Amino acid sequence: MKTATMLKTMVAAAFAFSAAAIPVTASAVDEDAAKALWKRNDCNKCHAKSRDKKGPSLKKMAKELKEKGTKESKEPVAVAIEQMTKGKKVKLLDSGKEEDHKVIDTKDAGEQKNLAEWILSH
Numbered sequence: 001m002k003t004a005t006m007l008k009t010m011v012a013a014a015f016a017f018s019a020a021a022i023p024v025t026a027s028a029v030d031e032d033a034a035k036a037l038w039k040r041n042d043c044n045k046c047h048a049k050s051r052d053k054k055g056p057s058l059k060k061m062a063k064e065l066k067e068k069g070t071k072e073s074k075e076p077v078a079v080a081i082e083q084m085t086k087g088k089k090v091k092l093l094d095s096g097k098e099e100d101h102k103v104i105d106t107k108d109a110g111e112q113k114n115l116a117e118w119i120l121s122h
């Protein structure tokens with residue numbers, strides 16, 4: 001095989017490989033794992049799907065996390081993980097009372113990231 005032909009074949013193969021790999025790496029939220037972690041930590045006590053409870057709805061959270069990410073030049077996923085791991089003071093939407101935000105019971109970065117991506121998918 002001529003060098004030029006071989007190069008073309010290699011480039012085509014590399015392209016096909018990377019194109020096939022994109023969907024797998026970019027968006028593989030494990031929804032079942034996220035929901036299980038969410039329920040186990042009572043996140044749903046304050047956050048519902050589309051209406052506000054003591055905390056904002058999942059829809060509103062996704063929107064606010066994206067806005068905050070833009071404002072602070074951070075990935076929305078990083079903003080979400082910070083919120084669920086740092087126990088920062090929050091104001092409850094129903095009573096206006098302040099308390100420390102719930103800290104998630106897992107230190108596994110992969111599990112935290114998966115939950116953050118699930119929240120952001122709303």
Ligand code: HEC
Pocket residue numbers: 038041042043044045046047054055056060061062064065079080081083084090091092093101102103104105115119
């Ligand atoms: C006692 C009620 C309560 C519980 C339980 C709770 N949260 Fe929250 N959460 C809030 C409130 C209130 C805010 C709003 C903070 C703000 O806007 O200042 C908030 C904000 C957030 C945000 C940021 C989104 C935004 O719109 O600002 C994330 C992410 C989040 N919570 C995740 C979780 C996760 C994950 C859990 C379970 C581990 C959880 N929360 C449990 C009350 C709660």
